Amino acid sequence: MSLLVAPSLLAADASRLAEEVARAEAAGADLLHLDIMDNHFVPNLTFGPHVCAAVKKAARVPVVAHLMVERPESMVGPFLDAGADVVTVHAEAPGDPLGAFERVLASGRRAGVALNPDTPPEAGERFYPRAGLVLAMTVFPGFGGQKYIAAAAEKLAVIRGKVRPGTWLEVDGGINAETARHAVSCGANCLVAGTYVFGAKDAAAAIKSLRVAERSE
Numbered sequence: 001m002s003l004l005v006a007p008s009l010l011a012a013d014a015s016r017l018a019e020e021v022a023r024a025e026a027a028g029a030d031l032l033h034l035d036i037m038d039n040h041f042v043p044n045l046t047f048g049p050h051v052c053a054a055v056k057k058a059a060r061v062p063v064v065a066h067l068m069v070e071r072p073e074s075m076v077g078p079f080l081d082a083g084a085d086v087v088t089v090h091a092e093a094p095g096d097p098l099g100a101f102e103r104v105l106a107s108g109r110r111a112g113v114a115l116n117p118d119t120p121p122e123a124g125e126r127f128y129p130r131a132g133l134v135l136a137m138t139v140f141p142g143f144g145g146q147k148y149i150a151a152a153a154e155k156l157a158v159i160r161g162k163v164r165p166g167t168w169l170e171v172d173g174g175i176n177a178e179t180a181r182h183a184v185s186c187g188a189n190c191l192v193a194g195t196y197v198f199g200a201k202d203a204a205a206a207i208k209s210l211r212v213a214e215r216s217e
């Protein structure tokens, strides 16, 4: 499958979200990545279902909700109702992440599982056979603009043999033209990039430079 690029709206201008969605789409975004943080699972607080619904209304490409929350089982329903096309839960989340994941599956939307940089690939074992997306976090979640952890992407080489064909193998955190090349060499086919895309003068050129990683494979 061809490489998917998912700009992360965490790095967008939050006072002009609809315009930022349009800017990312015009620049070639395949997906829009929305970081949901609850100030418990991670030390930051971002968007709720209400903002997700607003993003969905503005978007033409699929919206992916990356839930960095405790007890994701209580938040999956509201994000599905808000129109998220894909919902990703963290395997480490306290509560019932597998139940949350199964709720996404039951809705017919794409269900994802995310692993923190220090979480071994085995932690996702119960999710892989039914996952539509597996996210190897390449920074510790909570904030944009952090440095890429190369070793975290390397677990994709193991995970890639455990998932169905067509599963999105995603990396998130510190992605730029150079780190994208490494992530793709580890098996990534979906790149989340916040600062690199929204912080660029020319977002289209930034997205294009991420796609170079695919051609060098």
Ligand code: DX5
Pocket (backbone or CB within 6 Å): 008, 009, 010, 011, 033, 035, 066, 139, 140, 141, 142, 143, 144, 145, 146, 172, 173, 174, 175, 192, 193, 194, 195, 196
């Ligand atoms: C971090 C988030 C990322 C973040 C990536 O917790 O999950 O999606 O927006 O930001 P950059 O691309 O700036 O590292």
Ligand code: ZN
Pocket (backbone or CB within 6 Å): 008, 033, 034, 035, 066, 172, 192
């Ligand atoms: Zn994210």
